[in-house]
Amino acid sequence: MDFLHAIQANLLSPPILFFALGVIAALVKCDLKFPETLYVTLTIYLLVAIGFKGGAAIAEAGMAKVWLPALAAVLLGALIPLWCYPLLKKVFGFNAADAAAIAAHYGSVSAVTFIAASNYLKSLGEPPEAYASAFLAVMESPAILIGVLLGKRFGTPGVSSVPMREILHEALFGRSIFLLLGALAAGFLAGKPGLEATAGFFVTPFQGVLTLFLLELGTVAGRRLADIRQSGPRLLIFGTIMPVIHGFIGTGIGAACGLSIGGTALMGTLAASASYIAAPAAMRLSLPEANPSLYLTASLAITFPFNITLGLPLYLGFARWWISL
Amino acid sequence: MDFLHAIQANLLSPPILFFALGVIAALVKCDLKFPETLYVTLTIYLLVAIGFKGGAAIAEAGMAKVWLPALAAVLLGALIPLWCYPLLKKVFGFNAADAAAIAAHYGSVSAVTFIAASNYLKSLGEPPEAYASAFLAVMESPAILIGVLLGKRFGTPGVSSVPMREILHEALFGRSIFLLLGALAAGFLAGKPGLEATAGFFVTPFQGVLTLFLLELGTVAGRRLADIRQSGPRLLIFGTIMPVIHGFIGTGIGAACGLSIGGTALMGTLAASASYIAAPAAMRLSLPEANPSLYLTASLAITFPFNITLGLPLYLGFARWWISL
Amino acid sequence: MDFLHAIQANLLSPPILFFALGVIAALVKCDLKFPETLYVTLTIYLLVAIGFKGGAAIAEAGMAKVWLPALAAVLLGALIPLWCYPLLKKVFGFNAADAAAIAAHYGSVSAVTFIAASNYLKSLGEPPEAYASAFLAVMESPAILIGVLLGKRFGTPGVSSVPMREILHEALFGRSIFLLLGALAAGFLAGKPGLEATAGFFVTPFQGVLTLFLLELGTVAGRRLADIRQSGPRLLIFGTIMPVIHGFIGTGIGAACGLSIGGTALMGTLAASASYIAAPAAMRLSLPEANPSLYLTASLAITFPFNITLGLPLYLGFARWWISL
Amino acid sequence: MKLVTIVIEELARSTVERALQKIGVHGYTVFPVEGSGAKGQRIGDTPESGNLQFQIIAPEDRATELMEHARKELFPHFAVIVYETDVRVLRPEKF
Amino acid sequence: MKLVTIVIEELARSTVERALQKIGVHGYTVFPVEGSGAKGQRIGDTPESGNLQFQIIAPEDRATELMEHARKELFPHFAVIVYETDVRVLRPEKF
Amino acid sequence: MKLVTIVIEELARSTVERALQKIGVHGYTVFPVEGSGAKGQRIGDTPESGNLQFQIIAPEDRATELMEHARKELFPHFAVIVYETDVRVLRPEKF
Ligand SMILES: Nc1ncnc2c1ncn2[C@@H]1O[C@H](COP(=O)(O)O)[C@@H](O)[C@H]1O
Ligand SMILES: Nc1ncnc2c1ncn2[C@@H]1O[C@H](COP(=O)(O)O)[C@@H](O)[C@H]1O
Ligand SMILES: Nc1ncnc2c1ncn2[C@@H]1O[C@H](COP(=O)(O)O)[C@@H](O)[C@H]1O
Ligand code: NA
Ligand code: NA
Ligand code: NA
Secondary structure: OHHHHHHHHHHHHHHHHHHHHHHHHHHHOOOOOOOHHHHHHHHHHEEEEEEHHHHHHHHHHHHHHHHHHHHHHHHHHHHHHHHHHHHHHHHHOOOHHHHHHHHHHHHOOOOOHHHHHHHHHHHHOOOOOOOHHHHHHHHOOOHHHHHHHHHHHHHHOOOOOOOOHHHHHHHHHHHHHHHHHHHHHHHHHHHHHHHHHHHHHOOOOOOHHHHHHHHHHHHHHHHHHHHHHHHHHHHHHHHHHHHHHHHHHHHHHHHHHOOHHHHHHHHHHHHHHHOOOOHHHHHHHHOOOOOOOHHHHHHHHHHHHHHHHHHHHHHHHHHHHHHHH | OOHHHHHHHHHOOOHHHHHHHHHHHOOOOOOOOOHHHHHHHHHHHHHHHHHHHHHHHHHOOHHHHHHHHHHHHHHHHHHHHHHHHHHHHHOOOOOOOHHHHHHHHHHHHOOHHHHHHHHHHHOOOOOOOOOHHHHHHHHHHHHHHHHHHHHHHHHOOOOOOOHHHHHHHHHHHHHHHHHHHHHHHHHHHHHHHHHHHHHHHHOOOHHHHHHHHHHHHHHHHHHHOOOOHHOOHHHHHHHHHHHHHHHHHHHHHHOOOOOOEEEEEEHHHHOOOOOHHHHHHHHHOOOOOOOOHHHHHHHHHHHHHHHHHHHHHHHHHHHHHHHHO | EEEHHHHHHHHHHHHHHHHHHHHHHHOOOOOOOOOOHHHHHHHHHHHHHHHHHHHHHHHOOHHHHHHHHHHHHHHHHHHHHHHHHHHHHHHHOOOHHHHHHHHHHHOOOOOHHHHHHHHHHHHHHOOOOOHHHHHHHHHHHHHHHHHHHHHHHHHOOOOOOOOOHOOOHHHHHHHHHHHHHHHHHHHHHHHHHHHHHHHHOOOHHHHHHHHHHHHHHHHHHOOOOHHHOOOOHHHHHHHHHHHHHHHHHHHHHHOOOOOOOOHHHHHHHHHOOOOOOHHHHHHHHOOOOOOOOHHHHHHHHHHHHHHHHHOOOOHHHHEEEEEEE | OEEEEEEHHHHHHHHHHHHHHOOOOOOOEEEEEEEEEEEEOOOOOHHOOEEEEEEEEOOOHHHHHHHHHHHHOOOOOOOOOEEEEEEEEEOOHHO | OOOEEEEEEEEHHHHEEEEEEEHHHOOEEEEEEEEOOOOOOEOOOHHHEEEEEEEEEEOOOHHHHHHHHHHOOOOOOOEEEEEEEEOEEEHHOHH | EEEEEEEHHHHHHHHHHHHHHHOOOOEEEEEEEEEEEEEEEEEOOOOHHHHEEEEEOHHHHHHHHHHHHHHHHHHOOOOOOEEEEEEEEHHHOOO
């Protein structure tokens, strides 16, 4: 009952409604194409805003509270590919490069899923810790590095030798990671007065901008729905089961770190989410032999919609259960 | 006296001032070119915002209040081309394709004129019904369909056979129509809480965004002013007289439906306005033999400026008169 | 002591932190490229917002208060190139065209420096006169005209004969000048009610937008840092010493005109700032024989960062000193 | 192998794409441009005044067919130019 | 018929357009590009570092005239390259 | 002189730039395009589905080298086409 209500509250929230609208636009082939510039701009805005607010929150809360769950988040992100990779290879039958690339995506995280989860939890009166974007920020890179190493180690050798230096650079200074970490640092330095001075831009319109972005992301995901059929049921199964498992583990770890219900649910959401900005760019550079339509379809067309619709209420349920233990 | 004051209040409002500034920029050949991306983005924002707010308002007001005037709006939109077409052909001497295309533009509506009218009416203390954007949403397509049918029926046969399926698709799922109707539906489902959560984006900056957009639209209209001379006085006459007639009829219908003074004036403005986004795209696809510079000049360089400067106070005057009967 | 504190307050403000972040992004070669469209859009927004607010402020204050300091600003802008030109030629060894072009940049002004200064002064409780953007608006063109005349008069003759009419047009109707003056006029006509109606867009998010823009400008400046080494130490010396001298003169004039401490510091900042939007475009058209990488590096990669970090507190110090006389 | 270039107004996009499909051309590249010509300036401040450049690589016979189609279906109604260049492609079997 | 391509910095736009008008060329296509060359990278993060590609179809004599003009007026001051390709156009009388 | 054109997915940008550097090509022009081909549509709604067109002018031998490199390093992994056109450049010593 409560769970159904939580799902309904989520499905009727503006961001999810507009995501659905975007999917519909793609399905009915409405010529609603957002310029790539707008996509890039909205992404920058969301990353900067979330990072900046998170940094200011860390300054408020003090590093003492943040370091333990942040460290747990890093470890979780780095470990996820280590079980996803053999699973993808042995059970789901992907080749080494594809398995490594997909594994990297699921160890890494999706900022937009994070934001949607924060909104959702706030609207239900379970606000996560304000400094939680620190977890988001530190969870992006580790899995990407592990994934690349797996692919290089077990993949076909000799193919396209990108220097390791460049791969590291991409994993650590990729656009989205840099923006998130940089804005976090800026927020930490500027503190509360800095946040207040810019709240009219970074806070007031935030939810609405997210709503518009999800409309756009809906069209993007919708156009890739056809790819699901092509790639067969194994992607669909992996892309909906793994988030649930990772969400369960992630909430367990969040609870063990002493986070609030909201924070715990958010940690679960991060674990469950799959990257679709940082990871694809890094993989295309570092593991070009992996098929991009596999990992993009999985993270963007399957796991993202699953997480923001059914996943969020589920992970909140997990969080409540772990904390009630 | 009162009328002059109403005109003055309108002319000194920021949107109109910036529209004038844009026209001046074009006339003095200032290199103020807005990127097309910005134009598209601002259009999306305005359509989504107006639709979403309208949908939430319908949810508040209930369909019982909305259906009658909305039905009247549909009929009005569908009928306008039926008298414009013969008039354009017989009296103004346009050929069948051009007459059909122009007729479609004047039966359809301009969202920006609608928004400018809402602002204007609110600022004068005559706010229209908040659900009035429903009228806007349902009035875009019918005239386009009628116009295409007229052009196909009476135009040169054999030319460029676009399948009817595609024409229907464009008229019903064109970008602007889809956004407006979709946002309306989303607003209806999300209701007041959804609107409140996103008000910092869809409400707070709305008037200012409109102001910026009108600066851009001013440059667009200004660049087309030269076309007026080329196309002769008949466009100028049609483009200023018909809005007045349609405004008079539209306010009459609004009053008959029991709308408030603001709502009645708005219905008149819709009838008077000519589409410059949805209709041109549909006509270029469906009636390529019609000359686009005719209908674009008429709707964008003549009727739009006329409506937002002199038209709005006039239609308010009509509304007061009809309701005073 | 007080000075160090003023510097620190400035360095930890969000716009400066994000500027630094942008510089870092460029230095570590993060692929954080903002689309040119975004740059153009943010520029338009900032110019329109600052002009509009300034115009409304003039309407409040009355022209009687504005004309004297505005006239002084025009004269100052026109005179600066007259001493910069010989200095650049004789002391710094630039050729006639380069000297004229650089001189024009330093006589003209930087809107973003102006905005950063206004924010900074407000945050320290020394708000400048709200109508001060009038000074910004009138100070852009004069130096550009003087610079072009100097270059034409003393430069190699016969080269690329751009008609004088076009040069005047660019100096008076260049994009940024037109926007600023036009928005000023619109603000003057719309007055306080117009500003209030659009405050949700032109005021509320303003500081945050500036912050985002400075992130972008940081990447732009950071990419040009390498050019400093190429152009040798003379640009570095000119680009950091002249602002201080101009800042000192400008604050003197501001104080003499009876401006407040904030207004005086702002007048000094304008004198110290160098144009990097209007002047480069005008110079590339009118004096194509001048080397653009010299004046762009000087104004954007040297003087701009200098002004917004160390310059602002310095000019505030100057202002206090002059007014204390 | 031939490279056929079509510069045409943006609102004709779906019309061109339909034509390509009909002729059996599945590969093409397209990007927005500005332009000036007999039918005035296309400055691209709005989609209505936008311009697109299509580039299609095809074997000679299909290229000729495409150009014939353009002559018949596009020239009467749109602001458009069409031209052809000789190119040497890698993997010609692909086109 | 010739296709003349000019890649040049964005701030030279009006200079090029004036030149085209002077020579009597009324048709052209232009779009923003990024580039790298002897005068450094033109990444287009601002208009000052932007780059444009002009494409002009013209008969041989006018094309030659245009290239000569570019050599004299554009090469000394701007980051620019100019090259020429043979093309076959539909409706050659149009150019 | 040859003009080599490479149409390739946007995420391969740094891979191509590295290749150009390795071969010793310092001048090139590049711009975003949309496209359709054997590997599906590249509509450019996100960087992941974006497409770039590189244009490189080079003497014949270097052009051949570049195309060979593309065949070996780019074709196996990316959605890409490569073709070559004859051009006449001003200032050939520059390339
Ligand atoms: N001589 C030309 N060279 C290059 N592009 C041209 C030329 N003439 C026309 N175009 C392009 O083709 C479009 C349509 O041409 P038109 O139908 O002559 O207006 C223009 O907007 C230009 O983009
Ligand atoms: N070899 C080349 N191939 C293609 N484009 C080039 C080449 N060299 C230069 N360019 C273009 O021409 C512009 C100016 O070149 P440059 O004057 O050499 O810096 C560059 O920004 C590039 O866009
Ligand atoms: N026949 C063609 N003509 C022009 N461009 C093409 C053609 N085929 C493919 N392309 C371009 O090359 C890209 C990659 O092609 P593909 O690997 O076949 O998907 C496409 O996205 C198009 O931009
Ligand atoms: Na994850
Ligand atoms: Na109408
Ligand atoms: Na100055």
